[in-house]
Structures are given as structure tokens and as C-alpha cells.
Amino acid sequence: MNLTSYPAEPFRIKSIEPVKMIPREERERVIREAGFNTFLIPSDDVYIDLLTDSGTNAMSDRQWAGMMMGDEAYAGSRNFRHLEETVQDIFGFKYVVPTHQGRGAENLLSQITIKPGQYVPGNMYFTTTRYHQERNGGIFIDIIRDEAHDASLNIPFKGDIDLTKLQKLIDEKGAENIAYVCLAVTVNLAGGQPVSMKNMKEVRKLTSRYGIKLFYDATRCVENAFFIKEQENGYSDISIKEIVREMFSYADGCTMSGKKDCLVNIGGFLCLNDDDLFAEAKELVVVYEGMPSYGGMAGRDMEAMAIGLKESLQYEYIEHRVKQVRYLGEKLREAGIPMIEPTGGHAVFLDAGRFCPHLTQDQFPAQSLAANLYVESGVRSMERGIVSAGRNKDTGEHHRPKLETVRLTIPRRVYTYRHMDLVAEAVQSLYQKKESIKGLRFVYEPKQLRFFTARFEEID
Template identity: 45%
Template sequence: MTFRTIMEPFRIHSVEPIRMSTREERSACLEAAGFNLFRLRSEDVAIDLLTDSGTGAMSRDQWAGIQRGDESYAGSPSWFRFEAAVKHLFPYEHVIPTHQGRAAERILFSQIAGPGKTIPNNTHFDTTRANIEFTGATAVDLVIAEGRDPASEHPFKGNMDLAALELVLETADVPVVFMTVTNNAGGGQPVSLENLAGVRALCDRFGVPLFLDACRFAENAYFIKTREPGQAGREIEHIVREMASYADGMTMSAKKDPMANIGGWLALNDDELAERCRTMLILTGGFTTYGGLAGRDLEVIAQGLEEAVQEDYLRYRVRSTAYLADALAAAGVPVVRPTGGHAVFIDARALLPHIDPLEYPGHALAVALYREGGIRACEIGTVMFGRRPDGSEEAAPMDLVRLAIPRRTYTQAHFDYVAEVVAYVAAQAEELRGLEITHEPRQLRHFTAAFSPIR
């Protein structure tokens, strides 16, 4: 018997208080933060859905691992447990720890990218694109057409467009092909094993390595199990290992599926490239057996990798995210379908058609959610992706608002509250107005830019 209630496969051991603020207080907070939700104090946020990166709740066994952490500078037992846990799922020859995923990206692209190079991906996320462009290389997004349609019900909207990839490989200098699993910028959409195999075949044909941006590998594997024909009877970790087998390496933020508060790694098979990357790690991050992390962090990641592939947890994770998406859809709020694993994505461009993309409808909606209900969300649209390397600006393919769900942190009552606030704001959509940027840095502007409402 399958029951409708989504029961968390854990008990709550400790709690944190949430400070309840007024609308007037939140309006003042927005003014002080330049209408940038990244610049808010977290204590002024009721429900924090800005990101699922490093914001989840650690388990009993992860906290126990902190006590076991060994802080030796080189060759710590915690390092060897971490390395073994990574290789159990991702059997690459070299594992290079980093303090988080963008550090792995920086190390890798500093060695293989540069002017004249082109790096394709299904869809690059923000720091990946920025690290590529910082070297002078070009980042190209090649997701399938369905991945650019929020309403499409295609089960694997994160898939790479193979014909487009073949054309890029024929005409550009490509040092590596990347696949982001799941595809965060496209709505948390998964990639199929069939598509990974197709990308692998093209990379073999052109002699180009394939890497995974594997932050949400476990959620992607769960979608393969539940959506891809012939995969239903397989264990999650077996699917993960097959995903890894199609690639020559990976970058990883352990702040996502491994459920750690900090950490990441770069893993690969190329001996000579690994040596150069380790040298860069020592120069910029730390020794090769800690990579800027404490031993206790390595222990937490090792345990988190074990817990991340537990099917009961993944079933709860995916179903609870879908619960929120279904509640919003029932209220008439346009959301990206089908639901991804780590977040619900609202189609702000569809909800706010009266706001021009260059007046940032996604950001306008995110600001309204905070003002009305204390919910902090993240714009995934023209603010994040609209600025070109030459300083010009254009509308992003989609303007979305991401409600990222921290792992094992919020309950059904929290989701019901979020749905109520979103529905309330959506009912007043015609009254919302866009914003203009009053200050922005040259790169990754969404983190620190300042805004002003357009009157």
C-alpha cells in the first residue's frame, strides 16, 4: 500500500528558532540590502530557500564523524576515509579535495581553458560559466529544446542536444565537454543514461574528454531509476557508477547531495593533468590530502555520500519537492514541469508578462516573496545570466525564481506556508514592477549588485 502522506525518513533531534518579522521590518531590510536578497541578514529570513548548497541538516552520524576528524596536515585518516567514499561511487584514479565546487572549477579551467577555447555544457551554472570566461574561453549551453520550455513534460529536460554538440566539436577548439547533473539553471532537470552515452560517443569520436558537474548526482540517479526505461530495478549507487563511467572526471560541490556544510573535489583519470591540478591546489588551497578542509569536514562528506544514495531518503526528497510544486500549480502559479529534485522553479516571465526581461521579472518576484512572507528565493534569469563578457546585456532564455529546498531542514507545514505566500503574491502579480541595477561588479553580479525599484 502506498500512502499519500510524505513522511520524513528521520526524526528531528535539535531545532533552531525562526524569528518572525513584520512586513514593515522586511521592507526596511530590503532597502538596507539594496534589494539584493544575497545581502540580507539570514536572521531576518523566515524560510530560506536561497540555495540548497551547504544549508541542509547534518545527520547523527555526520555529527559523530566530526568528533572522529583527524586534523593532521598530511595523510590524515579522515582523508583516506573521504577518498575511499568518493571512489566507491566515482572510481576515478585521482581525487583532489577542495574547499567547495567553484575551487575545483577554478583549478581545472586554469589548466585547460583559455582564449580561443570553447567549453560546451548542457547548461553552465553561474560559477562554472564565470570561471570559464575568466580564462578568456567561451562557455556554450547546448541543452535540448525541451529544456528551454518551462511547460514541457519531457522526463529528461537536462539532456544535451547531440546534433548541436557535434557541430561545436567539428568547428571549435574544445578542451573538454561538461554535463551538469541535474541541470540546475534549467530547472533542476535530470540527464538520462542514454544521453550520457550519446555524449560519450561523440567525445570519443573527436578525442575530447567528458567531465561531470555532479553536484546533484544522487537526485539525477533517482530520476533515472524512476523515469528511464529499464532502470527501475537497479540500486541507486549502481546507477551513479554507470553515470561516472561515461566521464573522464568530475567537479563536485559536497554542499549539495553529499549534505555537507562545506567542501568539494576534483576527480579525474589523466595523470599529467592531475599533477598540474595538485600543484595549483597546493598554491591556492592547501595540501593534497586536505585541500582547504578540516579533517572533520572530510569525515562529514564521507558519511554524507553514504546517506545521499539511500533510496528512502531520495524518495522523500523528490516527493516533498513535488508536493510544493503541485501546491503552487494548483494555485495557478506557473512552475517548471516536471519537478526537479532540489528546487521548485517558478516561471516569472509567464507570471509577470508586463515586466520586460531587462527589468528583471524574476528578481521582482523574489523581492515580493520576501517582503510579503519572509521567504528568500533566488532569481535564475536575466540578472544571473544576462550580462555578456563584453559588458552588454541581453535577456536570458528564461526568467525563473528558484525555491531551493535545503536537505532535511523544513517540514510539510513550512512548505504549506511557502505555497500560501507564493499564491498570495501571484494573485497581485499585475501590481508588481521591475527593478533597475544601480551598482554591479563585472562578474557574478547577482551576488553583490544593488537594485532600485522602477517607479
């Protein structure tokens, strides 16, 4: 490994949060009490928390200072004006509707754009996104390139939409039966894989030909911009901000979870260009979130988000962010650990199917691998496989994704390279005794988004 290719943290640490490692026998008790679901582990019992990068970011001194300038007026908060101006400047959309987090924006977009029976094609599903689409009568269709479903294939821009698949869907179902195209940048469940600018242009050209709206899931758009700058011809000398602005120039709007690339702990927004859709969204946001000038956020949260958005565009920040994830991936790759290739922008995804070849998908290998990694090391990760995929709402059968993974998700500005070393050592240690990992079965299965609260037991 060439250590010079991994930049040091571009910040100094001013405040710390102590963590501790509880003994192994306590971790065994904790995981049993949690029903082998890492979401149900108390955070005090976690040593290194890689459950998610959503809302787990460390904020800067400027963001904390901004929190003290919160205007908590019920209507007309000056912090919303600052957030609105910042989002309009960075993304280029006309309208901004604040929400409490990304799924609030997904709910609004689904309600105002989907008619029952319409199709919503996208570059691989995401759990809450598909839930809102289906809850409003939509039918999700995966149109990501086939290579995204091959964990071992190491090629750039595996998040691209397959234009042939999209054209075929239009030809078979009719453009009028497509609510909109959902383009995620980056693609979470594919391993944090980016989408090329070339593909965005081509998708825009195709959708424009048929009058189909194109909306982005912008949650990790700054990470996507870094990959474009690093790997796509013609962008190496273009700033991250300019790349982001061009990315969204091909869209009709976007949903955003501010808990990721906005570097805050709560918040989100919906962006739109269409006057009528904006009018509908403004009405619904009052029902589900709050006034159109706060949308479920406090003024201080909106101020921190506006500042965080600007900080996220700094090259020194995003280079370190992506390369810290890449560092962990390289450590695991050198040890022969099976995982999704190439390493994405926010997480390393262990390939549970190859990690635990003795378990069938019906024995939930990714769920068990995540539980066993916690017992082994105190590191909390999460399942991204058949449990997360859920069931077909009509047949009741499991959705069976080709990728059965465990996500090691790196919070922003929280951990150091030494923490990544410890995680790599833990995964390697568990891999040496992978045959001891047992399968699981449900003891409690919620009907919706089951991965959050389901409980399991080991199969003897």
C-alpha cells in the same frame, strides 16, 4: 493531490533551530536596506530560507559524531583517506583532489584543461562554472536540447545534451579546439532537470570518437540518479549507488560541490582519471586551496562528507528529498502558478516572465518577484534570470536567457511538508496581486557574478 505518494520524513528530529517571522513593515525596511537583493538579507530576518540548497543541509547524528573524529593534521589526514576511498568507491575515478567547495574544483579544472580561445560546450551554463571557463580563455557554448528553454513543456530528461548541436560544433570548430564537454547532472538553471543514462552513453560515444574529454558537474548527481531509477527504462530495480557508478563510468572526471548531495555545509572535490591532469591539479590545489590531503577543508569536514555521501545513496533519503520538492511543485501547479515544468530535483522555479507579464526583462522581473515574495511572507528565494546571466565580456550587453525564474530551493533534511504548505500559500497570495510588483534598476552592479552583491531600486 494524492498525499500517499509523498513519504514522511525518513528521520526523527533531535535538535532544532528557532526561527521567527518579523512584521511586514520590518520586512519592507529590510528589503530596501538590502537593495532588493535577497542575498543581502540578514538570515535572522528570514522565516523560511529557500535561497539555496548549497551548504544549508542538516547533518545526521553519524555525521556529527564523525566531526568529533577530525584528524586536523596539516598533511596526511586519515579523514582524507576515508573521503578518498569513499569517493573512489562511489564514483569509480582514480584520483580525488579535495577543495573548499565546488567552485574551487571548477577553478582547477578550467586552469588545467582550457587553452585560450577553446570552446567549452555544456548543457546550459551555470554562473560560477562559466565564470571560471571564461576567465581562463574559454568560450561557453550551450548545447542543451531546445526543450529545456521552454518552461511550460513537461517532458522527462530536459537536461539532455543535443547531440546534433555537439556534432555541429565539432564539425565547425574542430575537435582540437574543444577543451572538454561539460555535462551537468542535474541542470540547475533549467529547473533542476535530469540527464538520461541514454544521453550520457551517447555523449561519451561521440566525444570518444574525436578524443574529446567529458567532465561532469556532479553536484546533484544523486538526485539525477533518482530520476533515472524512476523514469528510465531498465533502471527501476537498480540501486541508486549502482546508477551513480554507471553514470560516472562514461566520464573522464567531475567537479563536485559537497554542499549539496554530500549533505554537508562546506567542501568539494575534483575527480580525474588522467595522470598528467592529476599532477597539474595537485600542484595548483596547493596554491589556491591547501595541501592535496585537505584542499581547504578541515579533517572533520572531510569525515562528515564521506559519511554524508554514503547516506545520500540510501533510497529512503533521496525519495523523500525529491518528492518533498515535488510536493511544493504540485501545490503551486494546482493553484495555477506559472513555473518550470516538470518539477526538478532540488527546487521549484517560478516563471517570472509569466508571473509578471507587465514587466520587461530589462526591469528584472525575477529579481523583483523574489524581493516581493520576501516582503509578502518572510520566505527568501533567489533570482535566476537576466541578473544571474550577467553581461557579455566583449560587448558589455546583457546575456538574455529565455528562462527568467525565481528559484525556491529546498535545503536537505531541514524543512517539513507544513513548511512547503506555507511557502505555497505565500506564492499564491502574491500571485493574486502580481500587478503591484514593480520593476527594478541597478544602483550598484559588480563586474563579476553580479547577482551575489548587486543592489537595486524600484522603478516608480
